[in-house]
Amino acid sequence: MNIRNIEDKVLLINQLNYRGNKINIYLTTNKNINLYALEKLCDSVGWVRRPFKKVKIAIEHSFLIISLFHIKDNSNILIGFARATSDHAFNATIWDVVVHPDFQGKGLGKILMDQIIQQLKYADITTITLFADPQVIMFYKNLGFLADPDGIKGMFWYPH
């Protein structure tokens, strides 16, 4: 499956069991995201709210956006999201990986990450990086990510 530049959508999972129904999960890389739907998704995992204006800028200036959704009553229901910044050449950094709690434990996080990695590999990015919270370090290790390779440390500076 060629998932690059998916402005419309591709079927990612066919007939997923969800609350006694079978639903299809789709993927898109389209940046034209409903910001209310994204806020709702981020609310569902307890993230601090962020101003729409900044979220819009961040999406516009991300190298890659991936959204997962299903379709209900002809509407797209956003259930997963991730994005990456990049210099378009050497490195990319993945941010804001989120799967709706109702859809966690079904392998969607792995599928989402696999698609991001596939896209970034296709774009010939040399190094894919991210900053993992403690509770998801094992999740990323299982995907092949290395923590602190060669003693390299992730470091943060917060404006004050």
Place this chain on the structure above:
Amino acid sequence: MNIRNIEDKVLLINQLNYRGNKINIYLTTNKNINLYALEKLCDSVGWVRRPFKKVKIAIEHSFLIISLFHIKDNSNILIGFARATSDHAFNATIWDVVVHPDFQGKGLGKILMDQIIQQLKYADITTITLFADPQVIMFYKNLGFLADPDGIKGMFWYPH
């Protein structure tokens, strides 16, 4: 000193002692960098060479480029460099921080980083990140960077 959008140059250090002479060090954020000069600078610290074509793309798609140079016989001599990727809103990641060995130990690395931080703060970036090699972790700590804050781990995935 207002150093934002410095397309020409600003005087950063007046009359630095260098091999018995006094030289001035300038700073620019201009992306129009001589790629041969940049390669020479990276060679001087032993970095692996990278294709010009990819370096050019990376510079174009970096949010911020900072170069330090002095002027000799009417030519700019590049002696320091750093760049940052960003989503222009929440996060920025600093890459490729380099100071020529002849100019190390004179506080130029700190001055370079201070200027990057100042620029990113001015751009209202919430979180400044980087990945530090073991031998420079203390350098960044002294600048106010935190390693693994709240147990957050820097993680890497290398295409294979």
